[in-house]
Amino acid sequence: MEFHAQLILLYLSPVFFAFIAVEWYVIAKQRCYSQSASYSWTDTVSNGILAGFHEIGDAAAAIFVVVIYDTLFEFRLFDIPSTVLTFSLLFVLQDFLYYWFHRASHNIRWMWCSHVVHHSSETLNFSTAMRQSLTYPISGMWVFWLPLVIIGFQPKMVVAIVLVNLAVQFFIHTQVVRKLGWLEVFFNTPSHHRVHHAKNPEYLEHNFGGTLIIWDKIFGTFVPERDDVECVYGIPRQIDTHNPLTLTFHEWRDMFRDTFGPKKSLRNRIRHVFGHPEWQPASDDDTRVEAADGRDS
Numbered sequence: 105m106e107f108h109a110q111l112i113l114l115y116l117s118p119v120f121f122a123f124i125a126v127e128w129y130v131i132a133k134q135r136c137y138s139q140s141a142s143y144s145w146t147d148t149v150s151n152g153i154l155a156g157f158h159e160i161g162d163a164a165a166a167i168f169v170v171v172i173y174d175t176l177f178e179f180r181l182f183d184i185p186s187t188v189l190t191f192s193l194l195f196v197l198q199d200f201l202y203y204w205f206h207r208a209s210h211n212i213r214w215m216w217c218s219h220v221v222h223h224s225s226e227t228l229n230f231s232t233a234m235r236q237s238l239t240y241p242i243s244g245m246w247v248f249w250l251p252l253v254i255i256g257f258q259p260k261m262v263v264a265i266v267l268v269n270l271a272v273q274f275f276i277h278t279q280v281v282r283k284l285g286w287l288e289v290f291f292n293t294p295s296h297h298r299v300h301h302a303k304n305p306e307y308l309e310h311n312f313g314g315t316l317i318i319w320d321k322i323f324g325t326f327v328p329e330r331d332d333v334e335c336v337y338g339i340p341r342q343i344d345t346h347n348p349l350t351l352t353f354h355e356w357r358d359m360f361r362d363t364f365g366p367k368k369s370l371r372n373r374i375r376h377v378f379g380h381p382e383w384q385p386a387s388d389d390d391t392r393v394e395a396a397d398g399r400d401s
C-alpha cells in the first residue's frame with residue numbers, strides 16, 4: 105500500500121480514538137477532575153464532526169496548494185537531500201513558523217475566524233484536539249509554510265511535517281497529565297497548552313508554541329500554569345452551541361457584519377478584518393468621530 109503523507113492524521117485516527125476512550129474512562133471513574141475535563145456526547149460528537157470538516161477543507165485546498173508549492177519549488181534556493189538531519193531541521197523550522205502562524209491566528213481577525221473553532225469549547229480533553237476548522241485554507245494557513253518550499257524542502261516533506269506537528273499536538277490536550285518535569289523547559293506540554301486554551305486574564309493569549317515551547321520563551325509570550333489560578337476554558341465572546349456549522353462560521357458572520365455595517369470609515373472596516381479579533385471602534389458612528397477629528401485639526 106502506498107503511503108500518502110496528506111493522510112497522516114487519518115492513519116493515526118485509531119490511536120487518537122484509543123486515547124480518547126481511555127481518558128473518557130479514567131475521568132468517568134475517578135471523580136477528582138473538574139467539570140471542564142469531562143466528556144459529554146454533544147461536545148465530543150461535535151468535535152468529531154469538526155475533525156471531518158477539517159479533513160474535507162484540507163482535501164479541497166490540496167488541489168490548489170500542491171500546484172503553488174510545486175511551482176515555487178522550481179525556484180528553490182537549495183537542493184536539500186532527504187536525510188535524518190534535514191528532516192530534523194525541517195521539523196524545527198516548521199515549528200518556528202507554526203509559532204508565528206498561531207500567534208497571528210490570535211491577533212488577526214481574518215485568521216481568528218478559523219482558529220476560534222479550536223478554542224470555543226468550555227471543555228478541554230483529548231477530543232478538543234480534533235476540533236478544527238474547515239476554513240483554515242481560506243484564512244491562509246498554507247501561506248506560512250511557503251518559506252520552507254522556497255528554501256528547498258520538498259513540498260511532500262513539508263506537508264508531512266505540518267501534519268506530524270499537528271498529530272503530536274493531539275497529546276497536549278488533556279487535564280489528566282499535570283506536569284512533565286524537565287520536558288516543560290523545552291516542549292509544549294499539557295500544562296503549557298492548558299494555559300493557551302484558558303481565557304483567564306492571567307493566561308489569555310500566551311503559549312503559542314506547537315511542539316516546542318522555546319519560541320514563547322524567546323519572544324516573550326510564555327506564561328506557566330499556576331496552582332492558584334485554575335484554567336477557565338473558552339473564548340472572550342463565548343458561543344453557546346454544539347452545532348458544527350454555527351461553530352465553523354459564527355466568527356466569519358460577525359466579522360462581515362462588523363466590516364459591512366453602516367457608518368464606518370474605510371480604515372475601521374479594514375481594521376475589522378485585519379485588526380485584533382476583539383477590537384471595536386470607540387463609537388457606533390466612527391465616520392462622525394473622524395469628521396470631528398478632521399475639524400479639530
Ligand SMILES: [Zn+2]
Nearest residue numbers: 206219223300
Ligand atoms: Zn490557539
Ligand SMILES: [Zn+2]
Nearest residue numbers: 222277297301
Ligand atoms: Zn489546542
